[in-house]
Amino acid sequence: MIRTREEYLKALKAMRPNIYKFGELIEDVTAHPATRKAVEAHARGFDAANTEAEKEIFTTTSSFTGKPIMRHTSMMTSLEEIMANSRLKRTMYRKTGTCTGGFCVGWNAMNVMWAVTSEMDQEYGTDYQERLKQWILHAQETGILVAGALTDAKGDRSLKPSEQPNPDSSLHIVEYREDGVVISGCKAMICGVASSEEIFLLPGSGYKDVDKDYALACVVPRDINGLTIIECRHASDGRDLEEGSFDAPETGVTQAYLLFDRCFVPRDRVFMAGEAKYSGKVITYFTANYRACIGACVAGQGDVMIGAGVLMARANGLSIKPFQDKMINMAVNNETTYAVGVAAMAAGKPHASGPWISDSRLAHTNKIHVATLPYETKRLCQEIGGGIVETGCFPSHKDFTDPKLGALVQKYVKAGKDISAETRARAARLSEWLTLGGGVPGCMHGGGSPDGAKMVVHGTTPYEEFAEYAKKVAGITEEVRDPVKPKK
Ligand SMILES: Cc1cc2nc3c(=O)[nH]c(=O)nc-3n(C[C@H](O)[C@H](O)[C@H](O)COP(=O)(O)OP(=O)(O)OC[C@H]3O[C@@H](n4cnc5c(N)ncnc54)[C@H](O)[C@@H]3O)c2cc1C
Structure with missing residues (x-):
């Protein structure tokens, strides 16, 4: 229905x-x-x-x-x-x-x-x-x-x-x-x-x-x-x-x-x-799909963070031009988690009973990106917005609308031409909420801790096979092994 x-x-x-x-x-x-x-x-x-x-x-x-x-x-x-x-x-x-x-x-x-x-x-x-x-x-x-x-x-x-x-x-x-x-x-x-x-x-x-x-x-x-x-x-x-x-x-x-x-x-x-x-x-199949798709969650929140950055730049009286490089980096972070997730799905295959199971190594690789890149995106969002965003450092809505003090507060919160004090306040609170507050979605541990994901990447990476590729490219013919520790 x-x-x-x-x-x-x-x-x-x-x-x-x-x-x-x-x-x-x-x-x-x-x-x-x-x-x-x-x-x-x-x-x-x-x-x-x-x-x-x-x-x-x-x-x-x-x-x-x-x-x-x-x-x-x-x-x-x-x-x-x-x-x-x-x-x-x-x-x-x-x-x-x-x-x-x-x-x-x-x-x-x-x-x-x-x-x-x-x-x-x-x-x-x-x-x-x-x-x-x-x-x-x-x-x-x-x-x-x-x-x-x-x-x-x-x-x-x-x-x-x-x-x-x-x-x-x-x-x-x-x-x-x-x-x-x-x-x-x-x-x-x-x-x-x-x-x-x-x-x-x-x-x-x-x-x-x-x-x-x-x-x-x-x-x-x-x-x-x-x-x-x-x-x-x-x-x-x-x-x-x-x-x-x-x-x-x-x-x-x-x-x-x-x-x-x-x-x-x-x-x-x-x-x-x-x-x-x-x-x-259950854990193997669940994490493969969940950690593939979670890249889209943090990308979606990152999209809103770019938007909040645009609003803050303008509300502060600037164009977005001085922040172009930061915004590009934010977009790259968003698209990276989204794309590695899509790659994990594309490299997956259907289970014999029907449901699609994403590729485990790529999905866990994505979880590691999800636990790191959005924090850089948040940092950039704060950098664009200024202190008003980073610490939420401006008077509350109650003071903003207070019959006695409200007009004064608004006079000093206002910055950019043709943009109201309330719009600047709303954009600042949104940025704070997305980067430090209740909107932070749990990129670190949500969907499982990154160290668990690293264990899967470790367990599925064929180090010895890769060493053989390197040996052939370098023209090495002798055995290259881990040193054997002398027995105590
Ligand atoms: C915003 C958010 C939303 C969530 N939503 C859900 C949800 O909807 N459904 C759900 O089921 N869960 C949910 N979770 C929980 C999430 O899955 C867990 O937080 C995650 O699996 C990590 O478990 P933990 O918090 O108990 O951390 P811990 O297990 O306490 O881990 C803490 C740290 O210790 C390490 N560690 C743990 N055990 C060992 C060990 N034996 N040896 C060495 N290192 C170890 C971990 O790698 C990690 O770095 C959510 C979490 C967050 C933050």
């Missing part, structure tokens, strides 16, 4: 309140200052799906039913279809300036689990893929948003889940039943939960049999009984909570801790329950 903003907001309002922030239960995520901006960001995707200009990006046809569906509920079985994921993400960032996880992680999760369930069904004679198919049909029929949760609270990073003093540090199965599983534990730092209606839960790592209870994949409604959610994002130090203020934009992002206390998940929503051998496959 092609959904409208109104249908989406109505569905969110009907959910059981189970999200807390600053100790307060949020009754309505569409209206509460802590969550409404993230909901607004996601709602813009539904607006786009209903426009002639953008419906091709946000909608497609179901490979199961032939009916029109929201793109984020589709199977990605061709290069064209996975590139559509990338395009949707860049477009969403351009519309919102930040991450809309409800359009993203669950979508990748369902495609990855299609591949993994087919492998498990072949080995164990299970019916996981049929269950998943029924759930995908439901997602396509309703157009729901689905957050995705892999990251566990983990506890002590040097210990396995089953070795932790607190076994609930990672989400796990505490009871296997004929009709489903009971789960407890914590998933942490999950994006877009407040804006989503369901959450796709995946294992946080590849596990051995000793940790088989942590090998869990299932989907739960966001308001499932036994789930308490704590919102944790407040990087704009609360300014985004003030109604009507220009100190943060109208869009936003949320992150959450998900605390599961003996939640029952019915059998038809469980797609992995204890098959530790396949938990590593």
Whole structure:
């Protein structure tokens, strides 16, 4: 189904309140200052799906039913279809300036689990893929948003889940039943939960049999009984909570801790329950696609940063000419993460069961760029804008509109000819938000830490083969080996 903003907001309002922030239960995520901006960001995707200009990006046809569906509920079985994921993400960032996880992680999760369930069904004679198919049909029929949760609270990073003093540090199965599983534990730092209606839960790592209870994949409604959610994002130090203020934009992002206390998940929503051998496959396939597509996210935010730089230069009274070189560098950074992602997709191939799996080495290479290049783009955005951008160093919206002081504040915030003080203030706050504040999307650890990606690049780089090429080019014929350390 092609959904409208109104249908989406109505569905969110009907959910059981189970999200807390600053100790307060949020009754309505569409209206509460802590969550409404993230909901607004996601709602813009539904607006786009209903426009002639953008419906091709946000909608497609179901490979199961032939009916029109929201793109984020589709199977990605061709290069064209996975590139559509990338395009949707860049477009969403351009519309919102930040991450809309409800359009993203669950979508990748369902495609990855299609591949993994087919492998498990072949080995164990299970019916996981049929269950998943029924759930995908439901997602396509309703157009729901689905957050995705892999990251566990983990506890002590040097210990396995089953070795932790607190076994609930990672989400796990505490009871296997004929009709489903009971789960407890914590998933942490999950994006877009407040804006989503369901959450796709995946294992946080590849596990051995000793940790088989942590090998869990299932989907739960966001308001499932036994789930308490704590919102944790407040990087704009609360300014985004003030109604009507220009100190943060109208869009936003949320992150959450998900605390599961003996939640029952019915059998038809469980797609992995204890098959530790396949938990590593989930991570391999998931990261290959996710780290390919994430290049588009940071490129989309970088596009908005270039735009903010243009606005600031002019609001300060300058043309963009003196900043041309900086803007070119920003554009090169954006296109690099986008292009390496596209390359990873193009070098990938379809899994035997259908879903496209991007090339792992290129995707992890992209994750390393994603964890570095956007920070340089942010630095350049700050350099163009001046101190007003770098530190957010100018009076707040409250002082700007204060009956006594407002006129004076505006007199001194104004700079460029024919550009109002308010426009300069808005462009400055946007730049600050994109580079230091609540809009920063998590380029470093979002989608996994760069050191993990480096391990994959290391493991897939054939150093010895490359040394042979070098030897031949240099005309070396003797063996060149690592020195053998003398035994102590
Ligand atoms: C903005 C943002 C959005 C996110 N959205 C989501 C989401 O929607 N869904 C989701 O599932 N997750 C999400 N995450 C979580 C993200 O996947 C994790 O932050 C990431 O996987 C790293 O895990 P961690 O934060 O626990 O870091 P840690 O595991 O604590 O790692 C910290 C550092 O220690 C290193 N390290 C860790 N363990 C070891 C070890 N044993 N030996 C040596 N070095 C080690 C790591 O390489 C890293 O450099 C998000 C994160 C951010 C910041």
